[in-house]
Ligand SMILES: NC(=O)c1ccc[n+]([C@@H]2O[C@H](COP(=O)([O-])OP(=O)(O)OC[C@H]3O[C@@H](n4cnc5c(N)ncnc54)[C@H](O)[C@@H]3O)[C@@H](O)[C@H]2O)c1
């Protein structure tokens with residue numbers, strides 16, 4: 329159900345709720361309502377006069393009624409009076425609104441700026457006497473409540489009303505996937521433009537030092553992250569790692585452990601990983617191993633890292649023997665998939681990410697496949713320079729959200745991959761072997777695409793799916809610009825590598841295959857002739 333109002337804004341006196349709220353409404357072409365103005369209209373007098381005549385409790389009753397009515401009926405931007413969220417019935421109304429999908433924005437201004445603005449306006453009964461001292465006292469009482477009753481936190485220090493409004497719009501329109509489960513600390517994946525602005529909130533106040541791990545091609549995004557971290561008061565160690573798979577090695581990890589040791593990183597400090605899946609895998613691995621585990625936040629910048637690598641807590645490095653053979657299951661404190669970073673993503677790396685998106689459609693959420701079919705040509709022609717603000721951006725945001733939800737479903741109940749989570753490995757048994765045999769010149773998502781066609785051929789040979797399902801794999805993946813065949817190595821080499829796959833048990837191979845579109849099963853120890861016949865079918 330779509331929630332209304334579009335957003336509710338709360339904050340301290342002088343935070344700019346009305347000014348910024350009006351600006352947000354203007355930018356979105358929505359109506360704006362201010363609870364205080366509505367109360368004055370309702371009671372037919374100015375608030376200071378009403379306070380004087382009837383006292384605060386009577387005012388709060390009227391206020392709560394007006395707010396309840398607007399939360400029910402108003403379809404725009406609604407700003408609340410500073411003290412309104414302190415009323416228990418309003419807190420309950422806000423909680424119900426959030427449950428319906430509503431966004432309650434805590435506009436958190438710099439105290440000095442807010443006090444100046446509050447004093448300038450005058451006519452505020454709650455600031456009678458020493459206004460600054462009163463403001464500070466109220467802030468102490470209200471700030472924790474504002475945090476509790478809101479679900480979007482926007483810092484506005486130093487921003488113009490327009491800048492603050494743009495930030496509010498970005499944060500309200502972000503999609504949030506909650507990841508939780510019996511064995512994991514819950515965390516959120518925030519998806520959308522400006523998601524990185526949440527970084528300081530997600531890191532919290534405990535860390536003092538942050539290891540900012542990133543690659544050179546994403547320098548401009550890591551520069552932004554560094555600026556956010558410095559504004560947040562953290563000491564930042566900038567750590568540039570080799571790009572792509574060469575960054576996922578024990579040598580690189582060891583170099584970072586040395587730096588963390590030399591620079592005095594303690595258990596309360598944190599890691600932030602910025603980049604593609606290789607960088608977030610390595611950053612997570614460093615966080616998981618330093619002092620047996622410190623807090624980390626991923627800021628993925630490739631489609632593949634947003635939908636898959638950064639979100640499920642699989643961290644790791646490669647060894648000379650194969651992909652991801654050393655690592656740990658270690659969940660991040662949060663994932664900030666800031667879609668503005670996709671503006672610099674090259675077309676081939678975007679397309680590669682569609683491989684993992686399609687995987688999530690094949691194994692569970694078939695709506696993903698419909699979206700891919702419908703938008704195949706725009707997706708295949710992705711151009712970062714024209715992407716932001718285009719209709720494709722919403723399509724991609726939906727694909728990311730749906731794919732992350734598929735990942736969250738599997739991870740939530742099986743973090744350590746005892747069974748269910750293995751389904752996320754659809755296409756990876758052959759895919760990882762191809763990557764290795766191609767010395768990682770083949771991109772991961774491309775190898776997985778061929779691996780899915782292979783798994784479909786194997787399932788067909790085993791009588792689990794019809795030929796048209798195999799053909800559908802080929803036609804959908806190729807319509808997105810993904811490869812569907814491979815001829816770069818012998819069956820013997822591939823078989824040896826598939827035996828080193830993490831799903832293998834003893835000498836027995838274990839595959840993930842479909843028995844229908846959207847439904848996966850395990851296939852244990854199939855006859856080697858069938859494994860070979862499927863391989864023959866994916867060769868060009
Ligand atoms: N942990 C997991 O669950 C998981 C899941 C899927 C994949 N992975 C791993 O992720 C890796 C693949 O991730 P990937 O496809 O992102 O590859 P990648 O990390 O190698 O990134 C691909 C290239 O794109 C560049 N890049 C990334 N974002 C950019 C941007 N916004 N602008 C310009 N350039 C950008 C990178 O620097 C790199 O050169 C593999 O190592 C794979 O094993 C892990």
Ligand SMILES: O=C(O)C(=O)C[C@@H](O)[C@H](O)[C@H](O)COP(=O)(O)O
Pocket residue numbers: 636640642651652684745749750752753756830
């Ligand atoms: O999250 C998972 O679990 C996955 O299997 C997701 C895969 O898409 C991903 O490529 C993962 O890195 C593979 O892990 P591995 O354990 O097979 O190395």
